[in-house]
Amino acid sequence: MTGSSCLAVMYHYVRDTARTPFPDIRALPVALFEQQLDWLQAEYDVVPLSCLTDALAGHGSLPRNAAVLTFDDGLIDHYETVFPVLRRRGLNGTFFLTEDACSDTPRLLPVHKAQFLLACLGADAFGQAVLAASGQPRQAGAAEVFGSDRWEDEDARAVKRLVVHELPFDQADRILDDLFVRHVGDPVAFAKTFYVRPAMVREMAEGGMTFGSHTRTHRMLARLSPEEQLYELSGGVAWIRGMTGQAAVPFCYPWGGPHTYTAETVRILGESGYSLAFNTVRRQLRLDDPGFELPRIDTRDLPPYSTAEAISRLLSATEQV
Ligand SMILES: [Zn+2]
Structure with missing residues (x-):
């Protein structure tokens, strides 16, 4: 059949x-x-x-x-x-x-930098750090665009939305890179085993x-x-x-x-x-x-x-x- x-x-x-x-x-x-x-x-x-x-x-x-x-x-x-x-x-x-x-010659993707920063810092501290670095308030009521994040809490979703959907790509990349170096480690070395x-x-x-x-x-x-x-x-x-x-x-x-x-x-x-x-x-x-x-x-x-x-x-x- x-x-x-x-x-x-x-x-x-x-x-x-x-x-x-x-x-x-x-x-x-x-x-x-x-x-x-x-x-x-x-x-x-x-x-x-x-x-x-x-x-x-x-x-x-x-x-x-x-x-x-x-x-x-x-x-x-x-x-x-x-x-x-x-x-x-x-x-x-x-x-x-x-x-x-x-x-x-792998490059650690922003999506994964964000996941590990979230795991290290927690959603609240990670969100605050991104907002402080970006110097702009978060847009209210941004559209829900993700397909696979429904098991995360609101704070985690908000910070992911900010770095993935709202900030310009180059700015988000720079912020994530700085935070990753400061809180997790060298992204180049990380990518090689990831x-x-x-x-x-x-x-x-x-x-x-x-x-x-x-x-x-x-x-x-x-x-x-x-x-x-x-x-x-x-x-x-x-x-x-x-x-x-x-x-x-x-x-x-x-x-x-x-x-x-x-x-x-x-x-x-x-x-x-x-x-x-x-x-x-x-x-x-x-x-x-x-x-x-x-x-x-x-x-x-x-x-x-x-x-x-x-x-x-x-x-x-x-x-x-
Ligand atoms: Zn993917």
Whole structure:
């Protein structure tokens, strides 16, 4: 029996943070990751991304309860922890990399500087430090634009909104860099142990994993001009293909909520040769969804975080919840 839908699950950190210098980073503990895979493998048919790509293109079919696993940001967790687990289970994962971060001369992305500053300082002190450095009051009532932050408290969301959505990029980068050096450490040294490197990507690709692009610098695409968006998107297919030999190269939007990209973004993705794109609209993916706006659910939407009732409510929704 073939299916017309698929569960695409999104992961970020998979690590036991209590054993790291940053216990407040929000991560999926390794044991819970394994437990969630047990549940997924019992309830779903976890298929390689190529199955979904083919089915979307009308070249193949999906099993009735198909699921795919996706991992964002090219974190070192994905090489050290996730890759061995998936290989042992014979599963495919798709890993979305940002070119600036996952090169041989990696740069720590502002999004990650902000996460670690938040973990070190707390939302209140971090927010105060950013406001003091920026010298401007926060805009009231800024639009809620993120797709994956609903589990954070209000203060954390406010400071993230300020550094990611409101301040000019260059100013936010400079402020985050100064604060990171002062409170956490050297961002260059940090980046070298934080992201997967091209050699690891090649090893994972040989081990059956799939890769995709997550832009060049992880800037919010909706804030960029068409020329700037082209810079972020145009090189990704050749970059991933060069490391992995993949014919089909998928994409996923930084931040990923419905307002983090534009119709222009979707047009450029199509013209740049990507095979599909994921956002973070939380519902079940259907084969008749637009191929460059495929929804995903978060690891926190599944057991052991969510009840069976909450999951079935989420999956039966036709719009974002
Ligand atoms: Zn990301």
